[in-house]
Amino acid sequence: MIGVLSDTHRNRRAVEKAFQLFQHFQVTTVFCLGDLCSDVADFDIEYDMAVYCVAGNMDYSSPYPAQAVHEVDGIRFLLTHGHTLDVRYTHQNLLEEAKASQCQAALYGHTHVPFNSMENGILVLNPGSASEPRGHSRPAAAMIETRRGELTAQVYWLDDPLPPNNV
Numbered sequence: 102m103i104g105v106l107s108d109t110h111r112n113r114r115a116v117e118k119a120f121q122l123f124q125h126f127q128v129t130t131v132f133c134l135g136d137l138c139s140d141v142a143d144f145d146i147e148y149d150m151a152v153y154c155v156a157g158n159m160d161y162s163s164p165y166p167a168q169a170v171h172e173v174d175g176i177r178f179l180l181t182h183g184h185t186l187d188v189r190y191t192h193q194n195l196l197e198e199a200k201a202s203q204c205q206a207a208l209y210g211h212t213h214v215p216f217n218s219m220e221n222g223i224l225v226l227n228p229g230s231a232s233e234p235r236g237h238s239r240p241a242a243a244m245i246e247t248r249r250g251e252l253t254a255q256v257y258w259l260d261d262p263l264p265p266n267n268v
Contacts, residue, residue: 102126103173103245104150105228105254107134107182107210109141110159112232116140118259119231119242120148125263126244130173134210134228135182138165157182157210168198174247176205183209183227192225199223206245206252215241215256224252231259 104123109116123131131150133141135157145152153171156163160182168181179199186194188209199207206224214236215229229241240259245252257264 102128102130103178103247104128104131105134105208105226105243105245106131106141106231107228108136108157108213108230109133109232110230111137111140113140115232115240115259116144118240120144120150122242122257122259122263123150123244124148128244130171132171132178132180132208134180134208135160135165136210138163153180155180155182158184170202170204175250176247176252177203179204179207181207181209183211188212188227192220195225196221196223206254212236214238215243217243217254217256224254226254228256 106119131152133154135155136159138154138160154165155169156165156167171178179202195207208226213230215238216227218225228243229238241256243256245254
């Protein structure tokens with residue numbers, strides 16, 4: 102199980118809630134999609150999860166790349182904050198980058214609005230913002246399950262009680 106969060110914007114409580122959700126579902130890998138990567142520092146140790154980050158437009162002087170590809174269970178994931186790919190306006194650049202990188206999933210943030218859809222055979226997922234939701238959404242994070250080479254993703258509201266763990 103993979104946890105995905107983005108746009109925490111210095112809200113440690115929001116990060117804590119996301120990691121509690123991830124722990125509840127026995128997540129082993131977390132993808133942080135920027136703004137702000139420093140917010141997740143030490144959570145990997147506290148929760149014993151591998152955390153991979155990409156820098157967002159607010160991650161000034163970040164040691165993290167703007168974009169990365171990670172493979173989990175034989176599935177390739179494109180990680181990006183999305184600001185350099187104009188995700189506010191279109192998924193076209195995101196999809197082209199995912200295809201060029203031979204990825205089955207394209208994960209992005211930046212808009213603060215959750216999005217979860219299959220587009221041209223690629224999972225396109227935005228977990229929304231853990232701390233500053235927009236577009237009538239709520240604080241959110243997402244989880245991805247990889248079973249037998251198949252992907253399923255779900256966005257969870259962080260202000261809801263923890264759901265049953267029979268995903």
